[in-house]
Amino acid sequence: MLQTAEKHNVTATDLAFQRCINPQCGATYETHSVRTSCDRCGDLLDIAYDWDRAGVPDSLSYFEQMWSQRTNPVRFSGVWRFHELLPFASQNELVTVGEGQTLLQQANEVAKYVGLNEGQLHLQYEGMNPSGSFKDNGMCAAVTHAKMMNAKRAACASTGNTSASLALYCSATQAMKAVIFIGSGKISYGKLSQALDYGALTIQIAGDFDDAMIRVRQVAQELGIYLVNSVNPFRLEGQKTVMYRVLEALRWEVPDWIVVPGGNLGNSSAFGKAFHELKQHGLIDRIPRLAVINAGGADTLYELVERRGVRWNGGNVNMEPIVSYNDHMDREGIRADTIASAIEINRPVNLKKCLRALEWMDGVVRQTDDQEILDAKAKIGAGGFGCEPASAASVAGARLLRREGVIAPSDKVVCILTGHELKDPTATVAYHTTDQELFNKTLGSRGVTKASHANRAVAVPNDLDDIIKAIQLYS
Numbered sequence: 001m002l003q004t005a006e007k008h009n010v011t012a013t014d015l016a017f018q019r020c021i022n023p024q025c026g027a028t029y030e031t032h033s034v035r036t037s038c039d040r041c042g043d044l045l046d047i048a049y050d051w052d053r054a055g056v057p058d059s060l061s062y063f064e065q066m067w068s069q070r071t072n073p074v075r076f077s078g079v080w081r082f083h084e085l086l087p088f089a090s091q092n093e094l095v096t097v098g099e100g101q102t103l104l105q106q107a108n109e110v111a112k113y114v115g116l117n118e119g120q121l122h123l124q125y126e127g128m129n130p131s132g133s134f135k136d137n138g139m140c141a142a143v144t145h146a147k148m149m150n151a152k153r154a155a156c157a158s159t160g161n162t163s164a165s166l167a168l169y170c171s172a173t174q175a176m177k178a179v180i181f182i183g184s185g186k187i188s189y190g191k192l193s194q195a196l197d198y199g200a201l202t203i204q205i206a207g208d209f210d211d212a213m214i215r216v217r218q219v220a221q222e223l224g225i226y227l228v229n230s231v232n233p234f235r236l237e238g239q240k241t242v243m244y245r246v247l248e249a250l251r252w253e254v255p256d257w258i259v260v261p262g263g264n265l266g267n268s269s270a271f272g273k274a275f276h277e278l279k280q281h282g283l284i285d286r287i288p289r290l291a292v293i294n295a296g297g298a299d300t301l302y303e304l305v306e307r308r309g310v311r312w313n314g315g316n317v318n319m320e321p322i323v324s325y326n327d328h329m330d331r332e333g334i335r336a337d338t339i340a341s342a343i344e345i346n347r348p349v350n351l352k353k354c355l356r357a358l359e360w361m362d363g364v365v366r367q368t369d370d371q372e373i374l375d376a377k378a379k380i381g382a383g384g385f386g387c388e389p390a391s392a393a394s395v396a397g398a399r400l401l402r403r404e405g406v407i408a409p410s411d412k413v414v415c416i417l418t419g420h421e422l423k424d425p426t427a428t429v430a431y432h433t434t435d436q437e438l439f440n441k442t443l444g445s446r447g448v449t450k451a452s453h454a455n456r457a458v459a460v461p462n463d464l465d466d467i468i469k470a471i472q473l474y475s
């Protein structure tokens with residue numbers, strides 16, 4: 001039986017607190033404070049709860065009742081529908097723009113491509129969110145907290161989707177001004193156009209995402225601007241709900257694998273926390289395995305975990321290989337470089353939380369190159385709902401793990417498609433084009449040599465007979 005906070009006569013904020021992820025430190029801070037790291041040891045923070053007082057439903061099917069509350073804007077949200085599992089704010093404080101109405105689709109043609117048995121591959125389309133990416137799951141939570149803190153400005157560094165999402169929430173609520181930091185020439189037009197259109201103050205840094213991330217943290221500190229990058233622990237609370245919706249769509253059956261692209265590693269971190277908590281609550285009896293997929297040109301996590309053996313190790317992370325790899329990147333001037341611009345990140349801020357998620361979920365990390373990413377993307381698109389390049393890394397990674405035998409053909413696999421296809425049409429058009437020059441300029445420079453799954457436009461003279469002939473020939 002659910003015991004609600006109201007029954008215990010406590011407010012949601014009494015139930016939650018911020019806690020350092022380092023078990024040796026474990027410092028706690030109240031919900032009503034703005035932090036992105038622990039004052040005592042500098043590590044990342046989690047949102048933790050007094051679950052005994054909060055009360056947790058005794059079965060996940062409890063959340064199905066929330067569907068009947070379609071006229072309640074809060075329960076309509078695919079995030080706040082699960083409010084009992086992220087109770088850091090009270091109902092009347094929650095910000096929503098109807099995020100999380102996303103789809104889990106069985107994808108048999110893609111399953112064939114990956115090497116899975118029919119019915120075993122599901123794609124979670126997070127591109128269906130209001131701003132077109134998974135970011136809205138976390139942004140509604142971060143903006144809720146920002147409003148609780150009376151923030152007048154909120155900032156982020158972004159490869160594009162975080163800024164689009166923040167700009168949308170700020171303009172929709174009119175509660176605060178969005179300030180976004182982007183690297184020069186690195187953001188796709190689809191994403192940039194959203195930030196501009198939604199009225200965000202857009203600061204273009206002469207540098208890449210990693211540079212923009214350093215600057216936005218300094219500026220947020222200096223000017224007291226609320227920071228919504230995924231170092232913000234409230235954001236990751238919202239992102240847990242992607243996993244709740246996956247389970248719900250599978251009728252609460254736990255899949256064997258969750259496969260997700262890895263950039264700043266917020267999703268993977270949030271997914272680990274979601275499953276860890278569900279298991280602690282006794283709401284699931286096992287945890288799926290996690291595969292985090294880097295793009296080959298931005299593969300810090302892969303390098304650290306799979307090549308240098310870095311582990312969470314119950315919180316005793318060996319920092320030496322991390323520090324020496326960062327130094328190596330500095331010395332060699334190594335910069336992230338991939339067509340999957342959303343995950344073009346070499347210094348992931350949630351690295352430690354992701355290591356923890358890999359431990360909780362018996363996870364693996366792989367990297368996949370731009371050719372494999374774009375081939376996978378074309379196969380996904382041919383299924384009717386497309387995605388942006390970064391998202392397709394999940395399918396390319398699942399295929400690789402299948403080839404290696406790590407994933408079995410009979411495993412139930414969920415690949416997370418993080419962003420909408422229209423976010424970055426340049427890569428899509430270049431892949432399908434017959435214009436060799438465009439192909440070479442956009443993709444060839446990144447080692448993409450062929451487009452095996454291209455759907456090419458058929459050029460015909462402006463003549464009825466020729467048009468009819470072409471249709472008869474090709475359809």
Ligand SMILES: Cc1ncc(COP(=O)(O)O)c(C=O)c1O
Pocket residue numbers: 133159160161162230261262263264265266267268342343388390391418419
């Ligand atoms: C479309 C898309 N996929 C994946 C990622 C990476 O997600 P994370 O930072 O949670 O690893 C991003 C982040 O910007 C993104 O926009």
